[in-house]
Amino acid sequence: MPQSAYLTPVTDEDLSLIHVKELLTYYMNITSKTGEQLSWSYGDFAFPYTLVENAESDEWFYLKGKNEAYRTIVIGLVEKKIQVVLPDQSTHGDKAKANELCKFLATKLKADLILFNGRKMRYAKK
16 A cells, blocks of 8 residues: 655745755755765765656656665645655665655755654744
């Protein structure tokens, strides 16, 4: 059974998949720069996915794993929320990386986050 996490930004102005893709690109850039400083390919380990656009719909996209430890994470917009879905074929690595990415996105978007286990985290200012 697929599992989902939800991010609810306080403001609707930043709520678009384009903005989410920009934040993920930013995440890829900062992790690769960390790797350059360490003379190690840290970016490949910190973000072991390629971003794949959905040709049929602009309401979701997915992250495809680059190796057998990581398979798929789906990200989409649902009723003014960002939904991060782990399909049935997802691995434990996908779940750990999805939790990390959700926390990063929640910090940047100042959003409330409901994790895959149902726990709530508040990154929005009161």
